[in-house]
Amino acid sequence: MAVISYIQAVTQALREEMKRDDKVFVLGEDVGKRGGVFRATDGLYDEFGEDRVLDTPLAESAIAGVGIGAAMYGMRPVAEMQFADFIMPAVNQIISEAAKTRYRSNNDWSVPMTIRAPYGGGVHGALYHSQSVEAVFANQPGLKIVMPSTPYDVKGLLKASIRDNDPVLFFEHKRAYRLIKGEVPEEDYTLPIGKADVKREGSDITVITYGLCVHFALQAAEKLAEEGIDAHILDLRTVYPLDQQGIIEAASKTGKVLLVTEDNKEGGIISEVSAIISENCLFDLDAPVQRLAGPDVPSMPYAPTMEKFFMMNPDKVEKAMRDLAEF
Amino acid sequence: MGVEKINMPQLGESVTEGTISTWLVEPGDQVNKYDPIAEVMTDKVNAEVPSSFTGVIKELVAEEGETLAVGDLMCHIEVEGSTSEDKPEKSKVEETPVQQEKKPEEKKTTTSQKSAQTKQDKGNKKRYSPAVMTLAQDHEIDLNQIEGSGRGGRITRKDIEKIIESGEIPQAEKDSEENAQPSAQPAAASSEKQASAAAASNVQAGEGDIEIPVNGVRKAIAANMVKSKTEIPHAWMMVEVDVTNLVEFRNAKKKQFKEKEGFSLTYFAFFVKAVAQALKEYPQLNSTWGGDKIIQRKAINLNIAVAKEDQLFVPVIRDADEKSIKGIAKDITDLAGKARDGKLTSKDMEGGTFTVNNTGSFGSVQSMGVINHPQSAILQVESIVKRPVYQNGMFGARDMVNLCLSLDHRVLDGLVAGNFLARVKEILEKMSEDNTSVY
Amino acid sequence: MAENRHKSLGLSDEEVLDLFRTMLMARKIDERMWLLNRAGKIPFVISCQGQEAAQVGASYALDRTKDYALPYYRDMGVVLSFGMTPQDLMLSGFAKAEDPNSGGRQMPGHFGQKKNRIVTGSSPVTTQVPHAVGIALAGKMEKKDFVSLVTFGEGSSNQGDFHEGANFAGVHKLPVIFMVENNKYAISVPVSKQLACEKVSDRAIGYGMPGFTVDGNDPLAVYEAVKAAADRCRNGEGPTLIETVSYRLTPHSSDDDDRTYREREEVDEAKKKDSIVTFANYLREQNILTEEIETEMNEEINQIVNDATDYAENASYAEAESAMKYVYEE
8 A cells, every 4th residue: 555645545536536537626825837726736737628627717716616616516626725725715715605506406406616725824824824714614414514634534435535526625624634644555546425434542631632633642642652641532533514423423432532623612513512521422522622732822823932842742642631531 | 043844734625735746946046925835736726936035045854755644744935034933822723633732821721720629628428420320229238438539529330339349348337236246037027028029020920930029037047147248258168077076976965865964965066065165266257347347256155047838047056165065956946946836035036246156957068158247157057978089008998078168258367267177187086985075 | 669689799689678577576576585684584584686687698698518716795696697586586585494695504696506507605795706716727627618696795706715816817828707796785885995096907907817897787787798718718718707787775784774975866876777676667668578578477486486485484594503514425
């Protein structure tokens, strides 16, 4: 099995899906000749031509809206938002249109579209190239939000997203693009949207997280294992709708739960996870459910001191895990 | 003069490494700050990397074609004036979040906090989490008797799980007091709570099944059995006894005895006598677990089990060690009669210190008794069967019986229990017309 | 006798009579909706009155067997032309389970019916414009020769989605007809406070497409402009912006009172130009709409509207729990 990077897994999934299905096409800013500012669509323009790897005008609402129109017709567009931070002009199209099309038409119309967007900090991207935006969309029934952590999950879940008959927001951690590498089968496979994945079995504390923070938690768990602290790590993978059963099982397993995100704390994905746990797991809980998150400031500042203060890292996760284990 | 390092810069968001395509300088070259020193290729861009210093290139550490991680050393440059190493503070940005930065100050804080917490009184000891409460209730664990391993002495779910796994479950004080004033009366020892604890949860009757309501005695039995089995860590051992002589002796006597005394001379009376005698020598078995102490009883009051239909009674033969075989046989007859007639009083059943169970009367040859709480052991006397036994260089038909002992492993260990059984065996094997009187 | 204008457009007498019939049907259904609302039977009405000529004239210029319509909330004339029935519309007014637009989920005026290529719409205005562009893009990729017609008000021509969508279609030369039904008001705000330019069609040049302003009370003028635009689309010449100028004869909706922001005289004046009146006059002058035909047509339409009302009123609502259905594919 080849070891490839997170972003190579994105490209591989796109290429395979475009080969497999003529209805699949890519649109966005700089996705064509340039192959994307992060090179996620590298090589696709040469392979599939400008009609299927479409450089659009710089207008996010049109990228989403045109994609929705094409999807309603029956195509399978994969729209790229250059940065998750820039998805905001498209929010009306995503929430008012894509999310509600099937429901409002009583199942007559649907939007089989995927919107990809790089999110996350730790790349000196400052306020507008570092944000996590999943919480904006995570109370919108009709949408699915996928946030994979590993190249293997990226490929399987991106393919599943493209084949899904409903709109999927596929958020890719930009710090993970070249940092995270892993084994990815060359053959075709998909992974189920809506299923969390146990990334590490353990019995002392449960960490529930997603995206790059999964790796922080795994690293911290290895260190803590030397101290005899055995962490169970659940990767949500899909942050909306949440895998309630998976969360309940993981939380009940140890009764001590740490929820980690690099997004702001209040009103985030992990807050909903916490609510699920408190509704279902009271008599298995052995400690208050803990949230480790970014501070409640608007976004990640540019200066390295402040960026580091905001950004999640393995040390912060390790400290919180140890603290909970000692409770 | 000092030597500075030039490291691989991060050329673009998400870039983690760069390849040096061409060096634009060589050792000895004078460069100004921001002069290009190398062409570097990354996934995202091809760029000229500028020098961060004015000085003379000293050594090119990386070679052309070599791929370096962001932050890795490219070359050394000799500069005028002090170097960054001399500077008191340098705000170093974490280049890759996966790198573990050592932060001694922070660790120290954690440690001191921790020790401060340890010094605190056991403030969290009595703050139970829902999981701990639930487990404690389900398993009737007295949380007061548990040392917590959590912060501030808090009892954690893991602490409880370990205890349940070990089987050594500390029960509430109430029970210890009961231990000090033992009562073998099944009904008296029961309570609704224990009975409900004994109830199997969610058992549904199917079509054609018969549902039999559980009456008070049954409930009390159930509660006592549950209490005994959940609280007392049972251990078990068995000896085989050759009672050929005893059988001969008893058979020779029984007719005459019955005619003379008006009641039967049962084997059981011999066994009870032997046990009472052995208990006198091994008082460890005539005792009770008292939580922080073990209470050895002076009196040897032996409960015997008497079954009646769906009821089980354990009346007491008082001071059995002081009674003759005849006296014991008489007590057995009386108590059994009372049990059959429903005339047993609570006085008849109080104060037992050890139980002997005549399981042999059902034809059983082996059984594992449940200790009569709060005693520390129970002896099951099984059926006497004729078996070929190798003895004195030949096989002979011998009357053999198994004695099965259940013991509270908190109170007793295998050694003393084994010695006790060996003694009982010895007494029984020696019982014969020559050396035993039934009077 | 006035000049015959429809023959030169390739329209037969029967076709123009049918066109008028559809306009009249839209008007009559709309009027019935108001009555039902004022009788407390349906909670909401939003009207097509004053825009029927533009809506039906434009639709008849298209190939209604393959072209796509992305109507906005006033476009009863468009959806009737594209195959939705009076009964369908009444079911929507009453929010009944059989409503093909949404099964009673959306307010009236939120049209959508896949089998007739009427693309589902929402309440935030102008979101349908990029959708029309996307559908045209898909058609181009699939090498189909259909056209997508998207309609919206002059107020919506200020929304980013109009500009983003028009620009996208212009850049990629997509077969889209952007039709602005300028009825002079965005709820209470008059066009003078909506646009700095004289006409909405002035905006076309910025997106590299031709722009035309036509009389929205004249279905033949609209027909002609849309027909030409559709031809350009099918020839690969890209999109067109058409502005049809008419007047909103009713308040914005059943919840609005237009007397607070416009004079009655202005409305009365506009009613003289009402296409239902003026186009009927034209057809009478052409001897197409005879007294006999007109009576018959009125009676027939009344009957259809009555039947549709009765049917819809007696139809069932969707099961309450069916509100849980179709969030995702099932």
